[in-house]
Amino acid sequence: MRSPNGRAEHNRERPMTEQRDDIYAQQRERIERFSFDERVVRVFPDMIKRSVPGYATNIDMIGVLAARYAQPDTCLYDLGCSLGAATLAMAALTPPDKGTLVAVDNSPAMIEKARDLLRGEGLQDRVLLRQADVARMDFEPTSVAVLNFTLQFIPLEQRDALIQRLADATREGGILVLSEKIRFEDAAENALQSEWHHAFKRNNGYSDLEISQKRSAIEEVLLPETLAAHEDRLRRAGYREVRVWFRCFNFMSLVAVR
Template identity: 35%
Template sequence: MKDEIFSQNIIKQFEFDDKVVRVFDDMVTRSIPYYIQNQELIFSILSKVLPEKAKILDLGCSTANTLLMLSQRNDFQLFGLDNSVEMIKKATQKANDLGVKINFINEKIENILNLDGKFDAIICSYTLHFIRPLLRQDLLNKIYEKLNENGIFILCEKVLYEDKILQKNIIDIYENYKETQGYSRYEIAQKRAALENVLIPFTYDENINILKNAGFAKIDCFFRWINFCSLIAFK
């Protein structure tokens, strides 16, 4: 379904309710630049560096786009966690329709330590920026703990720029991009208002620092387009 949620006046802050879930795949591919290409990069990188039968957890798996991409490697053991019941239902339906085995878990991301065992890779794709800033370091500490030795963490995030003038220009460029994807200026403004105090980005350096504080020694960026970046960190 086409994302037209913000073509009308907003009446509440953004949340992943049933209306968003119904249009999520259209929303995410039109709102995040090079979204599909980034998923392909994640698949390519993990396919090269992970061992056979690696266990992979996607935190905030939404409708399972990343996990379904990873299912091309049929020996991966795939797990998806999301706190939205509607997202899990949609993800399960998509996986079942494609005959793909994915273990879905309806749970809060902050409760990751309740999961059995450890993982060879954990992915947090455009999810961390929805976690309250004061809780992010604790979550990353838990993620580090749930990784096997030599495990990999992939973090995809929207980021801020330190310079206020540059940040304003970057926002203009991003909103122009969204207009090329078929969103009206009204829809763009409505969504920006709905996301205020819900999606709170860190700067690039702030993300690097909390990763280092969690214990990750090796961190690199493998993709960036203005205010979106993807990082890989090694335990």
């Protein structure tokens, strides 16, 4: 959809061929490691909405932040783009002369579906869609980079180098938006925040069986860190300002300014 000024207008209320997440609804004898395969792609909009508190707010604010910090002749990166929700949000609020949109994911199934969705929005010529491992990428000069619940899936030993490469590629005054599930040093606090998150998921229709089986599938794939660890890594990489703009239970989002 296009707004009167010619920009793409992102409408997150419009269903994206949304199907209900029922992947873990039946008892399984063996729980396989979670992956972003065709089954997950099929239900991803429903899964993320019912699993991640504040996800819609996150996406909307990525567009707002991109509009504030995007610079001409730079790339606007959506790293670990999934189906391209953050890409659409940035496209809605940044004109083409404010940077080149680059959306990257390592899942072939995600990239294939994202390509269809971008084509449906008329953005196939504006967005460079790449299948790649963001942990091993080199980056062009950037003013806005987004890791929206992506870093947590990257091996711990690769995270410092990724953030450093991003910081080195970021123009002065540019930003990184980093959204993550976090853990807490205090065991009691960590348990309480997890309990609240599970209550959120139950309220959104997930059964205890689904919550338990999903947790078993993802616990060795999604490796959360503390807020302090994220802040320290960003500052060591050279970001001069690191601010938490959102937190709900054990989910948070940071803006780091170069």
